[in-house]
Amino acid sequence: MIPFNKPYLSGRETRYIEEAVRMGKISGDGAFTRRCHSFFEQQLGFHKTLMTTSGTAALEMAALLLNIQPGDEVIMPSFTFVSTANAFVMRGAKVVFADSTAENPNLAVAQLEALITPRTRAIVPVHYAGIACDMEAIMHLAQKHNLQVVEDAAHAIDSYYKDQPLGSIGHLAAFSFHETKNIISGEGGLLAINDTAFTQRAEIIWEKGTNRSAFFRGEVDKYTWVDIGSSFLPSDIIAAFLFAQLENLRDIQQRRKHLWQEYATRLAPLGKLGVGLPTLPEYATNNGHMFYLVCRSLQERTALIARLRACQVLAVFHYQPLHQSPYYRAKHDGRALPWAEHYADCLVRLPLFYELEAPQQAMIIEEVLTFYSAIV
Missing domain, CATH: 3.90.1150.10 (Aspartate Aminotransferase, domain 1)
Known part of the structure; x- marks a missing residue:
């Protein structure tokens, strides 16, 4: 049987996993996690990136960062994976579904403004098959109505809108490195933070609601619980696998x-x-x-x-x-x-x-x- 998908080893995955183990730190935010962050920030131009356990987790972080509350409305396509909606439904949001276009499964931008109400908080475009939504039009609407944009870029690594990498245009973006994606780590994801207003809080939410990262940088004398959050960061073993993929x-x-x-x-x-x-x-x-x-x-x-x-x-x-x-x-x-x-x-x-x-x-x-x- 010719399978639909087959995970690909580019060559150094197991070597880097062994290296991570020898370094003595295989929990989150280790050496390979930092290498992955640097790659995305320096090579693809994202302001700030945080690896997550999945693309789903990255979307859940985005919903937390936007302070989505019960009754808030979030617009997204109906033709998408359930994680796109779940991340916001879990915060109590009402999801408002947009149709796809006749040309491709991406959301129909022409329908968006009619769906916006006083309760709308965000638009979540999904770049289906790695093909860009019309981000200029979406960002224009977002600015006009004071909305946030979260790009679901699960399919979209190394794809562009004009000369801008997908995931670098919205206020936030979520990537997936599931084994069916171009670049993989089995399970895994990434939150890209393009609006600097979210940078500090994203790091806190990522670290279970603590200021642990600031503590390890010497910015505070002890770390403690300062906000809501969860355990979104993946093991450095996952990051080691991913970094080998990124090199190729x-x-x-x-x-x-x-x-x-x-x-x-x-x-x-x-x-x-x-x-x-x-x-x-x-x-x-x-x-x-x-x-x-x-x-x-x-x-x-x-x-x-x-x-x-x-x-x-x-x-x-x-x-x-x-x-x-x-x-x-x-x-x-x-x-x-x-x-x-x-x-x-x-x-x-x-x-x-x-x-x-x-x-x-x-x-x-x-x-x-x-x-x-x-x-x-």
Whole structure:
């Protein structure tokens, strides 16, 4: 079976893990954590970064930093992973779902202003498949209505809006290093803090609500509980694994982009049949995170996945729309979100990972083309 995903070892992961163990500190905020922070801040230009145990944890930190309270409203797409919503629902927020666009699953910016009320506190754009939302328009709305923007950049490492790295534009941003992402540590995430007003408190929340980090820098004579927080920082073993990946970011990205482009080129004829392929707005770049097709119906997608599985290829569908979920259906305001539902029914993700071999990819492409040639 050709898997949908396969975690990739770039070469030094186990060596760095051993090095972390020999240094005698494998809890949080060790030497490799600091190396990762420096990489993100110096190479990608984030003001301040804090590694977390997951992308979910980074979003939860963002909700705490924004002081989200019961009854506050937070706007986000319905077509996203449940963590995007959970982080704010856990603080008592009412999530207001926006639809996706016809061009791609990103949120429809044109709908946003109509969803803003006096209770709206934040907008959470999700850069689906590493393709940028229209951040200039989103930030303009946020400034106009005095809102905060939290970029869900879980898919978006090394992807750009114009010349700005995704995750560096909103007030805060969350990244994921889950094993299905481009750069991985098994589980793991990162909070990027771009608004300096959040810097000091983010560090306190990260350290269980204490000023421990300031104590170790010699800024206070003892550390104590000064705010709410939790244990968001990961083991330095996770950071050691991640740092080895970061050292090979260029190579990993070059390979993934090559595979993505091969799919895009060979499968382009399907567009003439009405099958959707990833589209890049003029302001966006492609980071090779995923390649997907948008089938013409749920039945067609089901048949395509079954055909590929019969050929020993694991292709998968993606999110179910959160506004229709058993948990949130009764809380949704009842608006129809047709594009979110369309992607939930019709989007299929093809295998894309570093070690996918050219003959394997060629076979996947051929099977997809053969499937469509038989049903035209």
